[in-house]
Amino acid sequence: MILREKLYDLAYVRQWTDLPILVRMDTLKYLRAKEVFGGPPAALTQTRVLKAGEREPPAAAHSEMIVPEALRQDWGDFVWWDRASNSPKVLTRDMVGKNSTVGDALLEGAVEVTLADGKNVRCRPVFDLVREYAAHFDPKTVEELTWAPAAAVEALARDLAKSPGTTL
Numbered sequence: 001m002i003l004r005e006k007l008y009d010l011a012y013v014r015q016w017t018d019l020p021i022l023v024r025m026d027t028l029k030y031l032r033a034k035e036v037f038g039g040p041p042a043a044l045t046q047t048r049v050l051k052a053g054e055r056e057p058p059a060a061a062h063s064e065m066i067v068p069e070a071l072r073q074d075w076g077d078f079v080w081w082d083r084a085s086n087s088p089k090v091l092t093r094d095m096v097g098k099n100s101t102v103g104d105a106l107l108e109g110a111v112e113v114t115l116a117d118g119k120n121v122r123c124r125p126v127f128d129l130v131r132e133y134a135a136h137f138d139p140k141t142v143e144e145l146t147w148a149p150a151a152a153v154e155a156l157a158r159d160l161a162k163s164p165g166t167t168l
Contacts, residue, residue: 003131007161013107016097019127020080020105022088022113031113031123033077033090038116041077046094067093079113081106081125088113 002008013019022031033041047065049072050056056066067075078091083104095101107127112120139150146153 002157002161003134007158009164010107012164013127014102014105015100018078019125019130020102020107021078021091021126022081022111022123023126023129025110025122025124031079031088031121033079035115036079036088036113037090041072041075042090042092044072044092044094046099047072065093079123081111081113081123 023029024031047067050066050068052069075093077093079088080091080102081087082089083106089101091102105125107125108131109128110122110124113123114120137145139153142148142153143150
């Protein structure tokens with residue numbers, strides 16, 4: 001219902017979640033930036049990457065996010081689709097919240113993305129996949145699954161939507 005009636009905070013979805021990230025429809029995995037743009041992961045500005053053999057400071061001394069280089073390479077970066085430029089954009093681990101560069105991200109529908117090897121792959125944003133899955137759980141179905149009255153589920157959803165940022 002919240003998705004169907006667009007009762008969500010669009011700016012929050014784009015800035016603070018993984019919902020704009022594209023998912024490959026051929027593998028159902030996140031589209032990786034290296035698949036589209038080639039090369040190594042982008043440099044991080046908000047996260048300290050520890051080189052092999054470099055010691056992590058004691059937890060009490062941490063003033064930034066810290067990640068071992070091997071894990072950073074394994075994570076890589078992801079991709080979101082910018083509707084304004086009609087093109088894919090890199091999304092790093094640092095690009096969240098106040099550091100987000102996600103603008104007018106595609107949240108619904110599908111796009112064909114050209115990979116670095118020249119192949120095209122159909123992709124959809126996580127938001128679109130979640131929306132499709134959630135559509136199977138209308139209030140009546142939720143009531144049957146949980147025994148929570150459908151009217152109460154809808155009332156709670158509307159109440160939560162009225163107070164963005166105050167619930168988890």
